[in-house]
Amino acid sequence: MTLKVWGMRACLLAGCVALASGSALAEELLAPGLLDPTTEDMTAAGEFAKEGPYTIGMSFPGLGNTWIVQMVQETKYEAAKTESIKEFIFTEAGWASAKQVSDMEDLIARKVDAIIVAPMAPATVKNQVDAAIAAGILVTTYGSSEGVLNSAVELNLGGKAFGRAGGEWLKQKLGGKGTIWAFRGIAGVNEETLRYEGLMEALEGSDIKIGSEVFGDWNYTKGKQLCENLVLSGQPVDAIWFSGADMTRACVDVFKDVGKPLVPMTGEGNNGFLRIWTENELDSVAPIYTPGIGPALVRATVALLEGKQLNKSYYSDPAPITNETLKDYYRPDLNDAFWVTSTYPEDEILKNFGK
Amino acid sequence: MSIRQMIRFPGRSGLGLVALGIPVVMFVFLGFTAPNFATVQNYANVNAQIAALLLVALGQMIVAVSGGIDLSVGSVLSLTSAIIVSVDPALAVPAALMAGLCVGLVNGIGVTVFAVHPLIMTLASMTFLQGLALLILPVPGGDVPDYLEALVRFTFLGLPAAFYWCVLAVVATWVLTSRTRFGLRIFAVGANDLNAARNGVNVTMQRITCYVLCSFGGVLAGLFLSARVASAEPTMGVQYGLESVTAIALGGVLLAGGIGSVPGVIAGTVALGLMTNGMNLIGVSPFIRAAATGLLLLSAVSLQPRKTIGA
Numbered sequence: 001m002t003l004k005v006w007g008m009r010a011c012l013l014a015g016c017v018a019l020a021s022g023s024a025l026a027e028e029l030l031a032p033g034l035l036d037p038t039t040e041d042m043t044a045a046g047e048f049a050k051e052g053p054y055t056i057g058m059s060f061p062g063l064g065n066t067w068i069v070q071m072v073q074e075t076k077y078e079a080a081k082t083e084s085i086k087e088f089i090f091t092e093a094g095w096a097s098a099k100q101v102s103d104m105e106d107l108i109a110r111k112v113d114a115i116i117v118a119p120m121a122p123a124t125v126k127n128q129v130d131a132a133i134a135a136g137i138l139v140t141t142y143g144s145s146e147g148v149l150n151s152a153v154e155l156n157l158g159g160k161a162f163g164r165a166g167g168e169w170l171k172q173k174l175g176g177k178g179t180i181w182a183f184r185g186i187a188g189v190n191e192e193t194l195r196y197e198g199l200m201e202a203l204e205g206s207d208i209k210i211g212s213e214v215f216g217d218w219n220y221t222k223g224k225q226l227c228e229n230l231v232l233s234g235q236p237v238d239a240i241w242f243s244g245a246d247m248t249r250a251c252v253d254v255f256k257d258v259g260k261p262l263v264p265m266t267g268e269g270n271n272g273f274l275r276i277w278t279e280n281e282l283d284s285v286a287p288i289y290t291p292g293i294g295p296a297l298v299r300a301t302v303a304l305l306e307g308k309q310l311n312k313s314y315y316s317d318p319a320p321i322t323n324e325t326l327k328d329y330y331r332p333d334l335n336d337a338f339w340v341t342s343t344y345p346e347d348e349i350l351k352n353f354g355k
Numbered sequence: 356m357s358i359r360q361m362i363r364f365p366g367r368s369g370l371g372l373v374a375l376g377i378p379v380v381m382f383v384f385l386g387f388t389a390p391n392f393a394t395v396q397n398y399a400n401v402n403a404q405i406a407a408l409l410l411v412a413l414g415q416m417i418v419a420v421s422g423g424i425d426l427s428v429g430s431v432l433s434l435t436s437a438i439i440v441s442v443d444p445a446l447a448v449p450a451a452l453m454a455g456l457c458v459g460l461v462n463g464i465g466v467t468v469f470a471v472h473p474l475i476m477t478l479a480s481m482t483f484l485q486g487l488a489l490l491i492l493p494v495p496g497g498d499v500p501d502y503l504e505a506l507v508r509f510t511f512l513g514l515p516a517a518f519y520w521c522v523l524a525v526v527a528t529w530v531l532t533s534r535t536r537f538g539l540r541i542f543a544v545g546a547n548d549l550n551a552a553r554n555g556v557n558v559t560m561q562r563i564t565c566y567v568l569c570s571f572g573g574v575l576a577g578l579f580l581s582a583r584v585a586s587a588e589p590t591m592g593v594q595y596g597l598e599s600v601t602a603i604a605l606g607g608v609l610l611a612g613g614i615g616s617v618p619g620v621i622a623g624t625v626a627l628g629l630m631t632n633g634m635n636l637i638g639v640s641p642f643i644r645a646a647a648t649g650l651l652l653l654s655a656v657s658l659q660p661r662k663t664i665g666a
Contacts (some may be wrong), residue, residue, distance in 0.1 A: 016597070063641060072641075087638065088638075089638040090638075090640070090641060091635050091641065092641040092644075094594060094645075095593070096590075096591070096593060096594050097584055097586075097588045097589070097591060098407065098580050098583070098584060098591060099594070099631070101583065101584055102400070102403075102631065102635075103635055105400040105403070105404070106397075106400060106631075106632055106635035106636055107635070108396075109391050109394060109396050109397040109400050109636070110390060110635070110636050111390075111391055120495065120588075121494070121495035121496065121586065121588065122584045122586045123495065123585065123586035124495060124585070124588060125495055126585060126586075127584075127585055154597065187489055187493075187589070187590065188489065188494065188495060188588060188589050188590040189495070190494070190495065193493070193494045201603070255504040301445050
């Protein structure tokens with residue numbers, strides 16, 4: 001065996017070890033199967049180490065639906081039970097990039113030890129991320145910045161894979177042809193655009209056309225109004241793609257109210273939707289967009305501040321909920337606002353979401 | 356003038372004790388309670404954070420003094436952001452100003468010539484312009500011209516660029532409203548347009564000019580904000596339409612017209628900026644932040660006299 005082959009084997013082994021240790025850490029960040037490293041690149045040991053206890057700030061784009069509320073509450077719960085965190089400051093920008101820039105500046109002025117940022121669009125907070133790093137503040141990112149942000153670690157979920165999962169399922173259900181409606185999230189938000197691009201990629205080469213496309217803001221109320229308009233307009237529809245959140249539940253309610261037979265609809269891992277799916281024997285698929293991403297970011301940030309190594313990026317892409325696995329996720333003892341999968345202990349789940 | 360008289364009769368400026376007192380009280384309160392509030396870096400942050408709102412609010416004040424309201428100014432900001440990354444960099448500013456001129460003319464003509472209520476007119480243009488911005492730039496991004504970024508990033512005599520943007524806008528608006536015939540006439544139009552017309556004021560022209568100036572405020576804010584964020588965003592101005600109304604109301608500007616002042620707009624804008632900055636520094640839950648802002652506005656407006664001039 002040549003030296004070159006031995007060298008290659010050694011490199012592969014080193015890569016496997018790195019991935020294995022990263023994978024072990026991923027399981028410390030979220031339950032097994034929910035988060036995987038996407039790169040072999042690791043942060044250096046002790047690179048971001050600081051003396052505790054820590055003040056951690058989080059900059060989030062905005063509020064507006066039950067998923068965000070649960071994610072925020074789980075994140076705060078995680079921070080409160082982590083002894084090394086003395087203060088956790090959560091800011092939300094009301095879906096305005098300029099406000100998010102201000103929030104970031106305020107957190108830097110507050111001299112926090114670390115900032116967790118979920119950018120509305122990576123480019124809009126680039127200067128503030130750079131300023132935070134220059135001020136010695138650790139930055140971890142929710143979502144992929146595709147190299148735009150110089151943050152230490154990125155935890156990503158959803159995006160194109162979310163939209164593609166629904167699109168592929170619809171393509172299969174419709175046999176590659178038909179008319180669908182597309183219910184999108186909030187216009188101009190990066191995550192929304194990525195999900196839609198995922199749908200378009202899935203539909204590429206098929207004879208499925210989008211009959212109507214609306215922005216429901218990931219919101220039950222707006223989604224219901226838009227769905228009512230479309231249903232009452234009599235436009236043909238063979239299936240509906242949703243960009244997630246509460247909009248599918250809203251549209252199922254509309255179909256039931258007007259007595260229109262249900263068509264295949266994509267959903268998301270929300271207990272209210274899972275209830276409707278179960279009760280109406282709906283034909284659906286629901287990608288899981290875990291609210292545990294917030295707590296996972298807190299865990300990753302603390303790990304880095306304690307000097308531990310992490311992979312530079314992770315992605316959450318668990319298998320979507322299908323007609324076959326629905327019963328494993330639906331909780332009839334919980335209300336409609338609960339989202340799977342949760343990092344809350346069972347007693348907290350029952351306290352916050354029990355009927 | 357006694358304190359009681361100041362509260363009851365702030366005059367044509369609307370600048371009573373409440374309008375001036377709110378930012379002062381907030382400043383003192385945050386100085387004692389918010390960690391790292393009283394630092395040079397934080398003051399610079401607050402300055403940069405309120406600059407765009409001040410630019411929009413000054414324009415909104417001009418329209419409000421004349422008896423109107425412009426909800427579309429936030430969408431003008433969004434449209435400006437979309438335009439400057441979508442055209443040749445050399446044409447970015449002229450194109451945005453031209454768009455602002457067109458929007459102001461349409462709003463003004465709609466309100467005056469076609470007698471559409473300002474709320475309806477500007478609500479319609481707000482929706483149209485927001486859609487147009489999303490059509491031009493569906494997703495955030497693009498490269499803001501370098502010269503614009505340089506104009507918001509420089510420091511001179513140790514003061515940040517945002518300070519100079521604010522000073523220029525404040526001085527220009529103050530001169531326009533307090534030292535020109537135009538300023539005198541818009542106060543007259545806002546207080547009583549019939550009387551103003553009988554005294555030879557061209558009410559239609561004055562009001563159209565007000566809407567054009569307000570749109571220019573939106574364009575300037577769009578240029579500033581896009582350069583500050585270093586990226587364009589088609590929904591960048593969404594909250595600025597209503598926030599500018601909030602800022603001028605806090606500053607004692609009477610939305611029925613005829614009362615208002617540049618110092619009042621500064622006070623209102625600073626109060627809103629300190630509210631956001633202070634709550635971030637203190638770590639107030641976002642769930643109660645909006646409610647607290649609403650309460651502040653309600654309290655401030657309730658404490659201000661609501662009499663129109665001559666009433």
